[in-house]
Amino acid sequence: MNLSRARERLVVIGGDAAGMSAASQARRLKGPGELEIVAFERGHFTSYSACGIPYWVGGDVTERDELVARTPEEHRARDIDLRLRTEVTELDLDRQRVRARDVDSGEEAWTSYDKLVLATGARPIRPDMPGADAAGVHGVQTLDDGQALLDTLEHTRGRRAVVVGAGYIGVEMAEALIKRGYEVTVVNRGSEPMSTLDPDMGCLVHEAMEGLGITMVNDAEVTKILTGEGGTSPLERSRELGGGRELRGGRELRGGRVRAVVTQDREFPADVVVLGIGVRPETTLARAAGLPLGPHGGLLTDRSMRVRGQENIWAGGDCVEVLDLVSGQERHIPLGTHANKHGQVIGTNAGGGYATFPGVVGTAVSKVCDLEIARTGLREKDAHRVGLRFESVTIESTSRAGYYPNASPMTVKMLAEHRTGRLLGVQIVGREGAGKRVDIAAVALTAGMTVEQMTALDLGYAPPFSPVWDPILVAARKASAKIRGTS
Amino acid sequence: MNLSRARERLVVIGGDAAGMSAASQARRLKGPGELEIVAFERGHFTSYSACGIPYWVGGDVTERDELVARTPEEHRARDIDLRLRTEVTELDLDRQRVRARDVDSGEEAWTSYDKLVLATGARPIRPDMPGADAAGVHGVQTLDDGQALLDTLEHTRGRRAVVVGAGYIGVEMAEALIKRGYEVTVVNRGSEPMSTLDPDMGCLVHEAMEGLGITMVNDAEVTKILTGEGGTSPLERSRELGGGRELRGGRELRGGRVRAVVTQDREFPADVVVLGIGVRPETTLARAAGLPLGPHGGLLTDRSMRVRGQENIWAGGDCVEVLDLVSGQERHIPLGTHANKHGQVIGTNAGGGYATFPGVVGTAVSKVCDLEIARTGLREKDAHRVGLRFESVTIESTSRAGYYPNASPMTVKMLAEHRTGRLLGVQIVGREGAGKRVDIAAVALTAGMTVEQMTALDLGYAPPFSPVWDPILVAARKASAKIRGTS
Known part of the structure; x- marks a missing residue:
């Protein structure tokens, strides 16, 4: 028995949100004396906000570098052996190694790993x-x-x-x-x-x-x-x-x-x-290595973001499918906020801690000029697809008390399960103050609340912030009445 | 046995949010042929937003009448026998009647009731x-x-x-x-x-x-x-x-x-x-009639907003105490949004339906110029008072992605129960976009979530709306780490 304990090596493929969050979190938990971290990134940049690109193009953000949360130099300063412009071309699961090619010189070499993180992202269609x-x-x-x-x-x-x-x-x-x-x-x-x-x-x-x-x-x-x-x-x-x-x-x-x-x-x-x-999960390497892919082409993981059936391989970010807690089925949702959470969970687990990612409810918010657009949970066609019967209501309300200046109209659509009244989804279209109200529904969905329970939610009220019945409550009341059959 | 069924009479004392919501909702469920509704109001107005007064004084709202959600004429048009400038001076529970005095003429008369709603509000200290x-x-x-x-x-x-x-x-x-x-x-x-x-x-x-x-x-x-x-x-x-x-x-x-x-x-x-x-519950009549009052001087009700021990008397709005779901104790929270909910519940029950008000978590939001201030759940001293041991964290974040224009700083304080990690409270001070984020915590409190569960919440993310980790998530992560003892 060899009593000298070798330093473990964690290899990360992909240098954006999921990969570098995982690397950083693992490093936080284990110092370089215990864990070597090697990260491969095909491009020039690390840890940047792809979601910010439209605002850079539109001129709201003036410098490309503002979109970079952490530069390669910053990662290296934390003892992460980051190899830019280096593309991984093959996974060898049996021998626990990856083959990487220097994009400029074309040179290839194998790197062995004890633990592996796949964060290969998505590719645009x-x-x-x-x-x-x-x-x-x-x-x-x-x-x-x-x-x-x-x-x-x-x-x-x-x-x-x-x-x-x-x-x-x-x-x-x-x-x-x-x-x-x-x-x-x-x-x-x-x-x-x-x-x-x-x-x-x-x-x-x-x-x-x-x-x-x-x-x-x-x-x-x-x-x-x-x-x-x-x-x-x-x-x-x-x-x-x-x-x-x-x-x-x-x-x-x-x-x-x-x-x-x-x-x-x-x-x-x-x-x-x-x-x-749109985009598709980038899982060419994973597919070639025989790792399990879901119906949308993304890697399948367990709650700890470990690739199913694998002991020491995790995957996260745009290359995985995630469990939709409302439908109970897998979805592919390429979104920076999930990628960051995945990276955090993976890094914690790869660093010897314990964390899980329970799934998503499908929340998204966006805007076009001053129009705010938000959704969470299931649309009508999603509910049909997964066999859920529902009632649907749509209401008009305002972002602030009607008499308060700049109260702006918003439309809220709410779906609730037939009979049980369980919240299934919310969609919002409005102006300033509309979009982030979707978070109320996102938490209610996560908690499995019924629309009747939601009518009693103690939401923040003051005239500059909300009508006395928040638009989400107005929708919940109407949905609840419909479920009870009184409307 | 008398087979002819007499028309029931519902008497409502107090013509603002709770009282008139109750009257309106009861009327929605029962027409004038079934239910007579008499409402007494001491003042000139009904169903107005007292919360809007500062904005009227400040000039944001130009007309007093904008603060009136429903006028006496509108209520009367719905067959509610509204008696303005009429003050109830005595409750006679044994004979199911109230004595009311015309404020101008001084004349008094008894009115009998089958069902009674107390919505007498609060009086300023x-x-x-x-x-x-x-x-x-x-x-x-x-x-x-x-x-x-x-x-x-x-x-x-x-x-x-x-x-x-x-x-x-x-x-x-x-x-x-x-x-x-x-x-x-x-x-x-x-x-x-x-x-x-x-x-x-x-x-x-x-x-x-x-x-x-x-x-x-x-x-x-x-x-x-x-x-x-x-x-x-x-x-x-x-x-x-x-x-x-x-x-x-x-x-x-x-x-x-x-x-x-x-x-x-x-x-x-x-x-x-x-x-x-501040204000105190106006419960002079209730006290004289021997109805049960709580430690803050407000009427005590059950979940259906019925006064405890009474079959046919409900109470709501600023004159009642409400159950704080986080501390498990009664509180007095005079707030229009609760009064409206109480009225809705009372009107449903008095109208022969079924509804409950489960309690509050203590959410409030306010602003002074562009500073937004919000809170929900317990403060440190509340937690001490009710014997809950907690960890507390405070974080700084921004309302939008840091690189997005007008990202404004905000401070979030979060309390979680020691060991269990159950969320106990959140306080937020910031600028535009800070205040209503408290709703996320309000729903999480209602659902009894732990701060660790909150770290996985699927909140709306896009650069104009939030950093990739919403400030609430940043606070939850820090609180969760503190609970685990890793920070």
Whole structure:
């Protein structure tokens, strides 16, 4: 028996929120004498806020570096052996090692691990259609993507922008481009923008976007992107800069600059195109290694964020699926706030402590100019899909007492389970003060409250903050009455 | 056996939030053919927002009538027999009747009831000291009080205002008077303003108030109010107008207009004085009738808001004590939002339905200019008082992502029970976006969550709305770590 205890090595793949939170938390619990930490990151940056990119592009945030919560140097100062521009190309679970390639030199080497963290993030869905890689067509997933888009905006004379997709990124980018003085058209496959809401609520977003001067085109499938005179593809330029980790390499330019976006029945002239059609879990390595993936292509973990069936491998952030506590099913929700929590839990466990991530209720909040949009829990179609019968109510109220200055209208939709009255979901569309009210419902969902229980919630009231019945309480009262059959 | 079923009569005493909500809800459930509803109100108004008075005085609300949610005419249109300027002077429980006096004519008559609702509100504490009734000394409990204060402000040349008391009403009135261009001094008995917060958080309010140009005088006991040249007492004038229901009649003017407020060791010149030193439950009738009162002088009810031991008498609003779900003890919390809920519950039960009011967690939110102040649950001294041992943490965070424009700092204090980690209370002082975050903690308290459970809450995140870890989550993490003994 060998009494000399070797220093353990924790290997982290992915240097953004989940990976570096895990690394930092593990380091907090175990010093470098006990635990060696090696982190591989394909790009140039660590621990940055991808969610902040639309506000950087829109000019609310002036410096790229403001989006970086912790630089590579700061991580290294905490004894994390961070290897930038280094891409992991293979996992060898049997021999507990990973093969990594230096992106610039092409050199490869194996690194063994005792504990492994997969935080490989997500990759944007890029339509496989003619012109999708043309100059002037941009994703906004990484800081490098954002920089490439800003460069294009600076060098483009035309002021016509087309945003493809009307989810969070789409509407946020529409706002950013409006702020930069563009004429903005949003082309959307769904019947209304914000498909994370039910269409009756998405319709309110639609109306508000039109009111902001954004042209909203629904039920539109983009079939190709037309190009004109030549230019350098931002994809290519981004790769030259070092690239975000999501870029697919090796593709040849199909020719020239973007000129228009074409749908099944129309053509939208465009000087710049932003793609915001969502992301998928980046699990190429995990899949090749035979790790368990869920229905959405994300890694499956247990409550301690350990990859199912694995003793010493954790996964978190945009590459995993999470348990939806309301539906009881897995979902893929790429969101910085979850990634940070995952990293915290993983780092605690990998550092010898104990923590769990119980799941999510599906809360999200966003804005387009002064319109606030929020949701938590299940939409109507989610409830149908998982076999839950429900009652639905929609109410209008205001953010403050009606007589108080700047009381702004808001619409709250609430779903509750038929018979039991258990809260299933809330959607809110309004102005200042509307969005974060969703947190009330998020906590109530987590606690499994009924809408009747919610009617008695002791929420903060004063005229500058709320009507005497908070809009959430108004909705709960109406839902409760409907459940009881008295309305 | 008499088979003809007589129409029942519901008598309501008090025409503001609790009483008229109860009457309206009972009417919704039972038409006039089944239920007769008689409501007595001493004053001129019904269903108004007393909480809105500071904003009316401050000029944010321009018309008194904006504060009236439902007028006497609207109530009468719903077949509620509303008797204004009619004061109930006696309850006869044995014979199920009340004696009411017409305030103007002095005539009295008995009215019998089948069901009775006591919603007699609260009366402001008025110091029994020389000068307390002088012209220029005002309470702000009723609409009539507010009108009398506004009249004084209009006819007063001097610009020196002294506010006595630094609770919600005190700080809100300080803001109102600053807005009207007064030089404002707040004289406070406690060591810091906002005694509903722990002193370390109250201290932040103190600093902010000084920053707003308000002179804050703590540890000061008002001993008398000095008067100068004559004038009409606002109390007298208010009585002439019909008066709020809280005014004590019959007191003679002690002479002249207010000139200064005197404390144990100083004298503060004053052209106008506002009293904001709290209220007590108005339970004179109930006490005389032998109904059960709690330690704070409020009526005691069961979960259905029925007065304890009574079959057909309910009570709600500022005249009752409510169960604090965190401490397990009764408290007196005069707040419009509770009064409305009580009325709703009472009206449902009196109308033949079923509803309960489970209790409160002690949530309150307020502001003084752009400073937001919120609390829920127990303060340190509350926890001590009820024998709960706790850990306390205080954190600094921001309302939005740090890089997003107008991210404003906020301080969150969190108390959690020793060992179990159960959340006990949260206090918040900050700017825009700080106050209503208390709702997250209010729901978590209601659900009995631990701070560790709270660290996983799925709260709305996007850079314009929150840092990636919401301030409440940051506090929960720190509290959780402290409970585990790892910090």
